[in-house]
Amino acid sequence: DQQVKQNSPSLSVQEGRISILNCDYTNSMFDYFLWYKKYPAEGPTFLISISSIKDKNEDGRFTVFLNKSAKHLSLHIVPSQPGDSAVYFCAIYNTDKLIFGTGTRLQVFP
Amino acid sequence: NAGVMQNPRHLVRRRGQEARLRCSPMKGHSHVYWYRQLPEEGLKFMVYLQKENIIDESGMPKERFSAEFPKEGPSILRIQQVVRGDSAAYFCASSPVAGTGALSGYTFGSGTRLTVV
Numbered sequence: 729d730q731q732v733k734q735n736s737p738s739l740s741v742q743e744g745r746i747s748i749l750n751c752d753y754t755n756s757m758f759d760y761f762l763w764y765k766k767y768p769a770e771g772p773t774f775l776i777s778i779s780s781i782k783d784k785n786e787d788g789r790f791t792v793f794l795n796k797s798a799k800h801l802s803l804h805i806v807p808s809q810p811g812d813s814a815v816y817f818c819a820i821y822n823t824d825k826l827i828f829g830t831g832t833r834l835q836v837f838p
Numbered sequence: 839n840a841g842v843m844q845n846p847r848h849l850v851r852r853r854g855q856e857a858r859l860r861c862s863p864m865k866g867h868s869h870v871y872w873y874r875q876l877p878e879e880g881l882k883f884m885v886y887l888q889k890e891n892i893i894d895e896s897g898m899p900k901e902r903f904s905a906e907f908p909k910e911g912p913s914i915l916r917i918q919q920v921v922r923g924d925s926a927a928y929f930c931a932s933s934p935v936a937g938t939g940a941l942s943g944y945t946f947g948s949g950t951r952l953t954v955v
Contacts, residue, residue, distance in 0.1 A: 732880075760940040769951075771842070771929050772881065774943030817880055821940045824871075824894060828880035 731755060732820055734829035741836050747805040749832050751818030756799060760821035763792060763803045765814045766831070772817060776803070808836045840865070842932050842947035843912075850953045857917040857924070859950045863932030870913040871944060872905060875927045887913060920954045927951050 733752045741747045749763075759780045764772035778785040778792045778801070785792050791804045805812055815833050819826040843862040851857050863870050868889050873881040886894040887907035898905070902920075907913040917924055928951075931944035938944075 734880075762941075762943050764943065769948070771844075771931075771946030771948045773946070777941045777943060779941065824886050824936055824939065825883045825897075826871075826873075826881070826939060826944065827883070828873075830878075830880045 732818060732827050732829040734818060734832050736832050737830070738833040738835070741808045741834065743810055743836055743838050744807045747803075747808045747812065747834055747836065749803040749805075749816050749818075749834065751801050751803075751829055753799050753801075753820055755820075756796065758820045758822060761792070761794060761801050762819045762821060762826070763790075764817045764819060764828075765812075766817060767814050775816075805834075808834075810836050810838065812836050842867075842930055842945050844928075844930050844947035844950050846950060847948065848951050848953070850955060851920045852955055853921055854919050857920050857952055857954075859915040859917075859928050859930075859952070860912040861915070861930030861932075861947060862912040863930075864934075864945055867932035867934050867945075869933045869936060870907050871931045871933075872913075872915050873929045873931065873946075875929065875949075877926070881929060884915070917952075920952075922954050925952055925954045 762777040763775040766772040776790050794801045813836050815831045817831045818829045870887045872884040875881045883897040885905045902918045904916045927949045929949045931946045
């Protein structure tokens with residue numbers, strides 16, 4: 729039933745290194761994919777998106793990769809900074825609705 | 839330029855009481871979306887409204903939950919006869935037009951944390 733899966737509930741990375749967060753989805757008909765970041769007691773904040781006609785989209789330190797054949801997307805953060813410590817949700821846009829994964833808690837340590 | 843405003847931030851209700859959660863969208867936004875996040879889960883879509891219209895309520899529980907977005911004033915999510923399982927964070931998002939969420943995402947409020955005791 730879960731259409732969007734984030735199989736790693738947590739990730740710990742040293743400051744300056746690369747953080748890679750993964751997300752799998754089940755329906756190949758989806759066209760738009762997004763990543764959100766969420767701090768405790770706040771709402772999710774939009775980070776970056778990608779459409780299915782692309783396989784990569786970059787915005788500063790953040791890059792999203794889309795592998796349509798594997799139904800897999802990933803978010804790369806380079807270099808990771810302590811302020812990146814948050815929960816990251818991948819989401820799929822489907823007819824005005826966002827379908828969220830369960831999130832990956834990223835901790836960036838000095 | 840205020841963002842999406844939700845109030846109250848925290849709400850405690852006893853079982854059987856009513857909970858009313860309010861959401862004021864960003865200025866110029868006429869589309870509102872409600873999501874619920876249960877503990878240790880992702881956000882789940884509940885309902886999509888435009889002014890005076892419910893567009894999609896496919897994620898709303900069949901009973902006790904209702905939502906409105908009147909011509910004037912904030913959007914209201916109403917939960918009647920709350921039960922412990924309603925304890926969650928409820929988030930509201932807004933957009934200026936339909937379809938903008940695909941690549942620009944939606945702007946979310948800080949949420950209302952409902953605790954049912």
